[in-house]
Amino acid sequence: MKIVKLKKDNLFPFLEAIKGDAELWAPVKKDDAKHTFQPVDDFSQIDLDYTRTILPPRKILLPAKFNMYQASKSEFTSDFSHISKKIIFGIHPCDIHAFLTMDKFYSYEIEDPYWLEARKNLVLLGHSCWPDENCMCKSTNTHVVEEGYDLFFTDLEDTYVVWIGSSRGDDLIREKPELFEEDLTDTDIQKFIQRRENRDKAFTTEINFAAMPDLMELKYNDALWEKLGDACLACGSCTNVCPTCNCYNVEDRPVLGKDFSNIQRCWDACTLENYSGVAGGENFREKRADRLKLWYTHKLQSYISKYGKPACVGCGRCVATCPVDINVKTVAQSLDGNEVDSFWDRLSKEVTK
Amino acid sequence: MNTENKITAQSNPFLPEPARIVRTYPLTDDVHFFQVRIADMEKALSFRYEIGQFAMISVLGAGEAPFSISSTPSRPGLLEFCIRRAGAVTSKLFQLKENDFVGIRGPYGNGFPVEKMQGKDILIVMGGLGAAPLRSVLLYCLDNRDLFGRIILLHGAKRPAEMLFRDELLDIKKRDDLEGYLTVDGDDTGQWTENVGVVTTLFPKLENINPENTVGVVCGPPVMYKFVLQEFLKLDIPKDQILMTLERRMKCGVGKCGHCAIDYIYTCLEGPVFSYWDVTHMRELI
Amino acid sequence: MSKNNDKKLKIGIYELTGCAGDGLLILDCEMELVDIFQAADIQSFLMAKSDNIDGELDIALVEGSVSTEREIEELKDIRKRAQVVVAFGLCATHGGIQARFSEEEWQKNLKEVYGDIEMSHTKAVHSKPIDEYIDVDLYLPGCPVSKDQFLNFLVRALGGSPPEVYPNPVCVTCKYNENDCLLLKGIPCLGPLTADGCGAICPNHNVPCYGCWGPAEGANFTSEFYLLQEKGFDMEAIKKRMANYSGTKLQEFFEKFKKESQ
Numbered sequence: 058m059k060i061v062k063l064k065k066d067n068l069f070p071f072l073e074a075i076k077g078d079a080e081l082w083a084p085v086k087k088d089d090a091k092h093t094f095q096p097v098d099d100f101s102q103i104d105l106d107y108t109r110t111i112l113p114p115r116k117i118l119l120p121a122k123f124n125m126y127q128a129s130k131s132e133f134t135s136d137f138s139h140i141s142k143k144i145i146f147g148i149h150p151c152d153i154h155a156f157l158t159m160d161k162f163y164s165y166e167i168e169d170p171y172w173l174e175a176r177k178n179l180v181l182l183g184h185s186c187w188p189d190e191n192c193m194c195k196s197t198n199t200h201v202v203e204e205g206y207d208l209f210f211t212d213l214e215d216t217y218v219v220w221i222g223s224s225r226g227d228d229l230i231r232e233k234p235e236l237f238e239e240d241l242t243d244t245d246i247q248k249f250i251q252r253r254e255n256r257d258k259a260f261t262t263e264i265n266f267a268a269m270p271d272l273m274e275l276k277y278n279d280a281l282w283e284k285l286g287d288a289c290l291a292c293g294s295c296t297n298v299c300p301t302c303n304c305y306n307v308e309d310r311p312v313l314g315k316d317f318s319n320i321q322r323c324w325d326a327c328t329l330e331n332y333s334g335v336a337g338g339e340n341f342r343e344k345r346a347d348r349l350k351l352w353y354t355h356k357l358q359s360y361i362s363k364y365g366k367p368a369c370v371g372c373g374r375c376v377a378t379c380p381v382d383i384n385v386k387t388v389a390q391s392l393d394g395n396e397v398d399s400f401w402d403r404l405s406k407e408v409t410k
Numbered sequence: 411m412n413t414e415n416k417i418t419a420q421s422n423p424f425l426p427e428p429a430r431i432v433r434t435y436p437l438t439d440d441v442h443f444f445q446v447r448i449a450d451m452e453k454a455l456s457f458r459y460e461i462g463q464f465a466m467i468s469v470l471g472a473g474e475a476p477f478s479i480s481s482t483p484s485r486p487g488l489l490e491f492c493i494r495r496a497g498a499v500t501s502k503l504f505q506l507k508e509n510d511f512v513g514i515r516g517p518y519g520n521g522f523p524v525e526k527m528q529g530k531d532i533l534i535v536m537g538g539l540g541a542a543p544l545r546s547v548l549l550y551c552l553d554n555r556d557l558f559g560r561i562i563l564l565h566g567a568k569r570p571a572e573m574l575f576r577d578e579l580l581d582i583k584k585r586d587d588l589e590g591y592l593t594v595d596g597d598d599t600g601q602w603t604e605n606v607g608v609v610t611t612l613f614p615k616l617e618n619i620n621p622e623n624t625v626g627v628v629c630g631p632p633v634m635y636k637f638v639l640q641e642f643l644k645l646d647i648p649k650d651q652i653l654m655t656l657e658r659r660m661k662c663g664v665g666k667c668g669h670c671a672i673d674y675i676y677t678c679l680e681g682p683v684f685s686y687w688d689v690t691h692m693r694e695l696i
Numbered sequence: 697m698s699k700n701n702d703k704k705l706k707i708g709i710y711e712l713t714g715c716a717g718d719g720l721l722i723l724d725c726e727m728e729l730v731d732i733f734q735a736a737d738i739q740s741f742l743m744a745k746s747d748n749i750d751g752e753l754d755i756a757l758v759e760g761s762v763s764t765e766r767e768i769e770e771l772k773d774i775r776k777r778a779q780v781v782v783a784f785g786l787c788a789t790h791g792g793i794q795a796r797f798s799e800e801e802w803q804k805n806l807k808e809v810y811g812d813i814e815m816s817h818t819k820a821v822h823s824k825p826i827d828e829y830i831d832v833d834l835y836l837p838g839c840p841v842s843k844d845q846f847l848n849f850l851v852r853a854l855g856g857s858p859p860e861v862y863p864n865p866v867c868v869t870c871k872y873n874e875n876d877c878l879l880l881k882g883i884p885c886l887g888p889l890t891a892d893g894c895g896a897i898c899p900n901h902n903v904p905c906y907g908c909w910g911p912a913e914g915a916n917f918t919s920e921f922y923l924l925q926e927k928g929f930d931m932e933a934i935k936k937r938m939a940n941y942s943g944t945k946l947q948e949f950f951e952k953f954k955k956e957s958q
């Protein structure tokens with residue numbers, strides 16, 4: 058691994074140098090305190106002081122709605138126009154891990170060119186972060202990244218320690234080598250180690266993910282699921298904000314005045330009412346509890362057998378999003394036998410009162 | 411950075427192949443038969459599939475949906491489907507005529523484990539639209555008659571007019587290397603000469619079943635599974651020799667859209683054919 | 697949908713009691729209007745043209761709720777003439793704001809406003825969605841319907857297919873737009889209970905959704921009700937907020953709810 062140093066003042070010149078015509082996406086502060094990934098031309102909009110964005114960066118590769126292909130009477134033409142060269146700057150370790158998990162998912166058995174081609178055209182510039190009470194990435198072991206990025210910037214007050222994670226990352230550095238320093242001093246190394254130790258200690262939420270597959274199995278018929286189902290608003294938000302959710306629908310949308318259709322791919326969410334409906338009005342998961350079971354099976358259990366780790370990367374977005382406190386944190390803690398302070402638990406007491 | 415954007419993906423698994431309807435006619439009021447050929451001759455011949463697999467058919471302006479391939483891989487070139495009118499895609503499909511275009515993608519799914527079935531007696535039980543995938547199994551077994559032991563067919567429908575492939579099956583039934591039993595729940599024609607009663611009433615007619623050497627195959631409306639499975643178990647057919655195909659919502663057929671998930675299994679990849687043993691593991695089915 | 701593929705689709709657009717906002721929306725599709733009139737044979741559309749014919753139709757779009765006896769007759773006549781009847785806009789699908797009262801409340805209000813006068817023209821009835829009187833093939837809710845929803849319906853209908861509808865709640869689009877959730881901030885947003893389609897316009901501007909697209913399929917009223925109560929809103933305030941656009945459906949909920957909580 059090659060490591061270099063970059064003075065903070067040199068960050069924008071560096072981004073300017075590598076950007077070219079690519080779209081550069083970075084965290085930008087929306088109103089109040091929430092952040093979102095946005096394409097930026099004016100780098101002063103970038104705000105790296107964030108914990109998590111509202112939507113995960115997968116939206117940059119697969120937008121909520123895009124054309125997959127055009128269909129006419131006797132011809133089908135691929136449409137990859139949503140794919141262009143992009144740079145994501147400021148992405149955190151959990152989200153990088155999510156990309157790696159989705160890479161496996163989208164290559165499993167049959168390759169999905171819409172994801173994989175967008176990935177090939179993507180440069181990932183990671184950035185260090187500091188946990189809040191909802192971050193669980195230390196428990197999912199996704200708080201550090203060893204691979205999956207081109208460059209990774211660790212914030213050491215006035216400088217960045219920059220890890221080069223790919224040969225493309227190395228090429229980027231070479232666009233403006235004069236901005237970087239090759240040698241790290243002992244003080245730098247000391248600072249880096251200290252920062253890592255402090256950060257490790259800053260995690261306040263610990264989840265026993267290793268126990269989850271067994272607990273999901275053992276408690277599959279637990280009353281917990283009914284409680285969750287009673288409270289769930291079926292709003293789909295937990296699913297839409299999760300970096301490892303992938304479900305979508307396909308729509309055939311004829312173009313007015315033309316004789317072809319755009320075949321569109323649009324996000325779907327398994328927590329929504331009609332997700333599992335089939336012809337004849339049958340719905341395999343009419344109950345909210347059944348839909349939540351599916352979601353938590355995917356997050357806590359099923360990816361382990363297929364890809365060796367849980368789908369959840371601990372980003373805490375579901376925790377920050379669900380209006381009724383149904384999230385990986387409360388569900389895992391409850392599966393693990395703990396009382397949890399949550400709206401869904403209070404509601405269950407209210408209703409059975 | 412250079413942004414010149416060249417997509418190198420040679421093949422897009424989501425892109426359908428243009429295909430023409432060669433023949434279509436009604437099997438019953440709301441089920442039509444479709445014979446389809448992929449327009450590109452080379453691709454038509456290289457479309458290799460196994461029994462029990464399915465294809466995605468798309469109809470311009472309406473969308474795309476999964477359908478079991480009803481023809482047998484032993485007769486390549488033409489694909490046959492047996493389709494019930496249900497909603498947007500199927501209604502539009504019913505309006506199409508011979509020579510009209512559709513899109514085809516596939517084949518998808520695991521299909522039946524042909525190797526495991528070889529040398530065994532094959533007991534096929536189908537009801538209603540279950541004939542769509544199981545006709546493929548039946549024709550395949552008959553085309554490769556030497557590979558299998560006894561072939562037994564039990565087929566049920568509500569009324570004679572609703573029996574899919576009625577004439578074809580009545581014909582096949584005449585073969586002496588097949589034991590075929592057809593039944594209807596009720597006969598409103600007065601001309602039905604076969605059995606009357608639900609499909610399970612045919613089981614007592616079966617003689618000398620050697621369960622260890624039998625593969626039971628079932629497909630039909632949801633209510634049918636429960637009862638037929640009971641009959642299979644009563645006959646002592648081992649759980650992993652009882653095979654069935656399941657239906658789920660499907661939008662992609664290739665394990666990406668998520669809709670067909672049962673627990674952590676994607677029906678479009680790991681199914682739609684499951685053994686009874688698989689099914690007892692799947693929490694969402696019980 | 698239509699039997700004849702080659703001939704232009706015959707469409708009629710009709711107005712019962714409502715604000716005419718849905719018809720106006722069609723006229724607001726400026727970019728597409730020429731294409732629409734070219735692709736379809738608009739037989740009747742009072743707001744847009746004068747040479748209207750009341751004949752056989754492939755599709756009738758009916759806007760507004762049924763609020764007079766004459767409208768009941770008119771509606772039944774439309775049903776007879778049209779192969780497909782579409783409830784167009786919230787008043788037609790759910791009854792609209794005018795249907796928020798119970799039958800008794802409505803009787804009382806009518807008396808208060810009009811006294812005992814005999815209506816000479818046509819007798820008023822308690823406002824109801826059109827499916828109280830006729831079979832409806834398709835529902836396009838919204839106050840008003842959205843352009844995207846209408847155009848999607850139209851382009852699919854022209855090809856003989858129903859639109860693909862995703863009966864999601866407003867929260868779905870709201871999340872796509874990355875709005876900071878109002879409900880989490882203690883603001884009584886009805887997004888989770890309301891059918892999507894507007895593009896989450898209100899939360900986009902930091903205003904809570906007040907439900908103008910009517911209830912979403914499978915909406916969990918009970919949970920949101922308790923949630924709002926926990927956040928400090930009282931029963932009456934919640935009921936008022938929830939009832940505005942939900943027509944008869946929500947009234948049933950509150951009746952049941954009252955009984956249960958007593």
Ligand SMILES: Cc1cc2nc3c(=O)[nH]c(=O)nc-3n(C[C@H](O)[C@H](O)[C@H](O)COP(=O)(O)OP(=O)(O)OC[C@H]3O[C@@H](n4cnc5c(N)ncnc54)[C@H](O)[C@@H]3O)c2cc1C
Pocket residue numbers: 331332333334335336337338339340464473475476477478479492493494495496497498499500501539542543656657658659660682
């Ligand atoms: C592996 C597999 C094999 C199949 N093989 C066959 C076959 O051989 N022959 C055959 O006829 N069919 C087969 N099917 C079923 C077939 O795919 C469906 O009937 C088809 O998708 C219907 O499509 P449609 O567009 O015509 O109907 P749609 O318009 O999709 O729906 C028809 C009806 O379903 C309901 N519906 C649709 N979407 C939803 C939803 N989201 N929520 C709730 N209800 C909904 C609606 O009430 C509608 O009336 C198979 C399915 C699978 C998964």
Ligand code: SF4
Pocket residue numbers: 193295298299300301356368369370371372373374375376385
């Ligand atoms: S389940 Fe929750 S914490 Fe885990 S990755 Fe998804 S949104 Fe993040």
Ligand code: SF4
Pocket residue numbers: 288289290291292293294295296328378379380381382383384
């Ligand atoms: S669990 Fe929460 S966020 Fe997810 S659908 Fe239910 S209410 Fe919405």
Ligand code: SF4
Pocket residue numbers: 292294380866867868870871875876877878879880885886887888896899905
């Ligand atoms: S602001 Fe309203 S509509 Fe948006 S996510 Fe929150 S509850 Fe849903």
Ligand code: SF4
Pocket residue numbers: 866890891894895896897898899904905906907908909910
């Ligand atoms: S009130 Fe709700 S449904 Fe109506 S426009 Fe606003 S967000 Fe949309």
Ligand code: FES
Pocket residue numbers: 659660661662663664665666667668669670671676677678679
């Ligand atoms: S049909 Fe899309 S995942 Fe199976």
